[in-house]
Amino acid sequence: MKIVNTLPRAVTIKEVRVETEQVKTFVLDISVGAKPGQFVNVWIPGLDEKPFSVAMDNGSELHLAIAAVGPFSNKMHELKAGDRVGVRGPFGTRFTCKEGEHLAFLAGGYGAAPLYFFAHEAVAKACTVEFIVGARRKDLLLFTDRIEKLFSTSSALRSSLHVATNDGSAGHKGFNTEVLEEIVGKEKISCIYTVGPEIMMFKAMKLAQAKGIDAQISVERYMKCGFGICGNCCVDGLGVPTCIEGPVMPLKKVLKLRDFGSYHRDKLGKKIAF
Numbered sequence: 251m252k253i254v255n256t257l258p259r260a261v262t263i264k265e266v267r268v269e270t271e272q273v274k275t276f277v278l279d280i281s282v283g284a285k286p287g288q289f290v291n292v293w294i295p296g297l298d299e300k301p302f303s304v305a306m307d308n309g310s311e312l313h314l315a316i317a318a319v320g321p322f323s324n325k326m327h328e329l330k331a332g333d334r335v336g337v338r339g340p341f342g343t344r345f346t347c348k349e350g351e352h353l354a355f356l357a358g359g360y361g362a363a364p365l366y367f368f369a370h371e372a373v374a375k376a377c378t379v380e381f382i383v384g385a386r387r388k389d390l391l392l393f394t395d396r397i398e399k400l401f402s403t404s405s406a407l408r409s410s411l412h413v414a415t416n417d418g419s420a421g422h423k424g425f426n427t428e429v430l431e432e433i434v435g436k437e438k439i440s441c442i443y444t445v446g447p448e449i450m451m452f453k454a455m456k457l458a459q460a461k462g463i464d465a466q467i468s469v470e471r472y473m474k475c476g477f478g479i480c481g482n483c484c485v486d487g488l489g490v491p492t493c494i495e496g497p498v499m500p501l502k503k504v505l506k507l508r509d510f511g512s513y514h515r516d517k518l519g520k521k522i523a524f
């Protein structure tokens with residue numbers, strides 16, 4: 251096993267962008283060579299270390315879109331430009347596509363961030379993307395302005411953004427999976443890519459299976475070490491660590507996971523139902 255970047259590097263926060271009432275993007279003054287779908291571990295000395303999907307790595311900066319949902323992320327939200335954190339990684343697998351494919355992206359919550367990162371690569375490969383972003387309300391939609399801007403560039407004019415909100419305040423009223431179902435019902439999609447709540451991804455997986463469409467799914471489990479040593483992120487059915495064989499897994503592998511869509515495990519390994 252090749253073990254790389256297992257020690258944290260001290261990194262300065264260059265900028266903090268407020269995205270929604272829950273999410274801020276932290277622009278870090280480093281490139282770790284991360285690819286779309288991979289994650290890094292962020293360390294706040296004296297507090298803890300947590301994994302976060304990469305929202306962008308442009309060769310000079312690392313962007314992380316972080317929702318304030320617990321003690322660690324709340325502390326992150328208190329940090330300002332000039333503060334420093336530790337960063338390890340990148341870890342895990344990445345999203346891939348072939349030249350010229352027609353793709354569907356399904357993002358819920360902060361899942362829009364890693365898929366936005368991947369959208370750059372997809373359009374650079376002359377792919378067209380049906381990018382579906384869902385949230386409870388309009389003001390919680392993440393990265394939709396940036397996705398529209400990317401799709402307004404000449405190389406991506408045939409790609410489209412679709413929005414769904416539970417309360418109907420923007421786009422389709424209901425679930426983003428309903429928009430996905432409509433799209434795959436009328437268009438020839440080569441592959442579905444999905445990041446977000448597991449129940450949403452489970453529905454996407456079932457749809458892909460029923461329609462015979464390939465899929466790449468970001469399976470998130472409680473990551474600790476990030477490189478296959480602690481066993482905390484192993485999934486039932488295959489027993490593989492998601493930090494090594496995931497988070498991005500192909501459909502045929504996800505179909506073999508017993509826990510996907512049913513339960514995950516906390517930091518002590520206890521089962522938590524979705």
Ligand code: FES
Nearest residue numbers: 474476478481493
């Ligand atoms: S996080 Fe330790 S084995 Fe995956």
